[in-house]
Amino acid sequence: MSPLDVFRTRLPNAREFPRFAGVPTFCRFPLLDQVEPAHRPVDWVLYGIPYDGGVTYRPGARFGPRAIREASQYVKPVNLELGVNIAHVLSMADGGDAPVRPYSCKDTLDAAAAFAGGLGDPAHTHLFAVGGDHSIAYANLRATWERAGRPAGGLALLHFDAHLDTADVVWGHQWTHASPFIRAIEDGLIDPARMLSVGIRGPLNTATDLDYGRERGVTLVTYEQWRAGDGADRIRAFLAARGDEACYLTFDIDCVDPAFAPGTGTPCCGGFSSAEALALVRACAGVNLVGADLVEVLPDRDPAGITALLASHLIMEILSVAAVRRAGRAG
Numbered sequence: 001m002s003p004l005d006v007f008r009t010r011l012p013n014a015r016e017f018p019r020f021a022g023v024p025t026f027c028r029f030p031l032l033d034q035v036e037p038a039h040r041p042v043d044w045v046l047y048g049i050p051y052d053g054g055v056t057y058r059p060g061a062r063f064g065p066r067a068i069r070e071a072s073q074y075v076k077p078v079n080l081e082l083g084v085n086i087a088h089v090l091s092m093a094d095g096g097d098a099p100v101r102p103y104s105c106k107d108t109l110d111a112a113a114a115f116a117g118g119l120g121d122p123a124h125t126h127l128f129a130v131g132g133d134h135s136i137a138y139a140n141l142r143a144t145w146e147r148a149g150r151p152a153g154g155l156a157l158l159h160f161d162a163h164l165d166t167a168d169v170v171w172g173h174q175w176t177h178a179s180p181f182i183r184a185i186e187d188g189l190i191d192p193a194r195m196l197s198v199g200i201r202g203p204l205n206t207a208t209d210l211d212y213g214r215e216r217g218v219t220l221v222t223y224e225q226w227r228a229g230d231g232a233d234r235i236r237a238f239l240a241a242r243g244d245e246a247c248y249l250t251f252d253i254d255c256v257d258p259a260f261a262p263g264t265g266t267p268c269c270g271g272f273s274s275a276e277a278l279a280l281v282r283a284c285a286g287v288n289l290v291g292a293d294l295v296e297v298l299p300d301r302d303p304a305g306i307t308a309l310l311a312s313h314l315i316m317e318i319l320s321v322a323a324v325r326r327a328g329r330a331g
Ligand SMILES: [Mn+2]
Pocket: 134, 161, 162, 163, 165, 177, 252
């Protein structure tokens, strides 16, 4: 087997093949169609959705998947705190990028959901989308919901974000990065009564911005509630109540304070530190994760690449949550 074959078929040993060499895939995982038979079917496939036509402010998140692929070359497979080597527990691959339709958000979501539906083994493989703006979460949610057997009650949602993203209409359009979860709720992909939104903070456009979620039973934990109040207890209670429920995790990098993650399009001051964000995801260990996304990384506003680096570590942390479950341990 040549060194190139090793890169193509499994996670290379960094002591043999340096992290600065090779063609960058997500976390150095093999390309999906080159995974060796012993590692099929793949447990998780990561793929990019390089689309940012849904933004309400700064564009540029279309370059997120490339920046995260590059930054993730230095992500390592052993999670020290959770005591798990994700590469020993899970088979993972890079599925490439979904097709996008830059002039239409809805067309992009339809194309991306169809692309995702064809990745890996639909009866086995979980989907991890890397954005792109937050509108793309709808596409991966739809593909994940279909893969989960179209559960009538929808999926439970673990949502990390500065914003609730349940705006109905923006500039006359219903498909935007401010709207993925109102559309997913309307379409039955997620259950708002089993939706946790963590890191929400102001300022808001109007005093009623959060009413849609509140009226439908979303467990809403603002950053200030988490920092100073009972937010952490409410998160623990929400996670403990999930049991074996199928959960989807969506992580908007703007839930992190722009002091730590400046490379994003709608930055909101006063959020989680990098360490707090990683610990929040880690605290989900044990839930039954069936799909995930990480969105809103904007490389052009990311001096030193720290936002893309954090995003790549968060991806590892999210996969660790799945690995802990697969290894048969609670968090
Ligand atoms: Mn968002």
